[in-house]
Amino acid sequence: MTSAWVRLCGFLLACAxxxxxxxxxxxxxxxxxxxxxxxxxxxxxxxxRITMVISVTNNGPDPVDRVVLLSSAIYNELDTTTASADCAGNLVLAVVDLGSSFYYMYTWSAATAATPIAPGESRGCTLNIDYTAMAPPIFPVTFGFPNWLSDQNPSNNTATATLLGAAASPAAPVPTLSAWGAALLATTIALAARALFSLVGSDRAHRSG
Structure with a gap:
């Protein structure tokens, strides 16, 4: 696997x-x-620090020599200035200019004419990047084919990982009693109730006497 590099796509909207x-x-x-x-x-x-691992697998039947994945838009939810990567092929950071604002987008070229992916072969790209305070509680990140690329099974051309902030993460489960514990608790309550009723009955008998 060749070392990947991350570079800035200086021509802005031209990429998109x-x-x-x-x-x-x-x-x-x-x-x-x-x-x-x-x-x-x-x-x-x-x-x-978050480690994202993107992979592509050629399920056949033929080799493929042009595989490109695009990420979903990143505004300020992830700190792209902290990113490092190790990928088969090139990972490019693009800036998409919207006029009044802009966002970042990663492009991974996993296969080219010089480096085709054979049937049964997988290739990976590891992206390390920092989470920021600007991320919403639930932030999905997607990598998938651009709209100019398709294959024999479009249903698996995109993958998503959902990032959950501390406020959105599932709470720890509340401990529950086992069947034996529940039975023991019920018996204890019943005995306590019987003792209480017995005490009340004795007190009434004593007063009436």
Missing amino acids: AANESMAGSVLLPADVAVTLTATPSSNLNAGQ
Whole structure:
């Protein structure tokens, strides 16, 4: 696996415009499956380091020589200035200018004409990046095919990892009694109630006497 590099796409909106102009123009002769994991992905706090692992697998039947994945938009939820990567192929950080604002987007070129992916082969890209205080409680990150690329099975061309801030992470489960513990508790309550009733009855008998 070759070392990846991360660079800034200085031509801003031209990156996105190029993708739009080539919509649907490449059909891969195989089924390429995309997966994405993030660790950690819950109970996240600002400044915490996240490791994302993106992978592509050629399920065949033929080799593929043009596999590109795009990330979903990143505004300020992740700190791109802290990012480091180790990927098969090139990982590029693009800036998309919206006029009054902008966002970042990663592009991973996993296969080219010089480095095709054979049937049964998988390739990976590891991206390390810091979580920020600007991230919403629930922040999904997606990597998938651009709109100009398709293959024999579009259902697995995109993968998502959901990042949960500390406020959005599931609470620890409340301990519950086992069946034996519940039975013991019920017996204890019944005995206590019987003793109480017995005490009250004795007190009434004593007063009437």
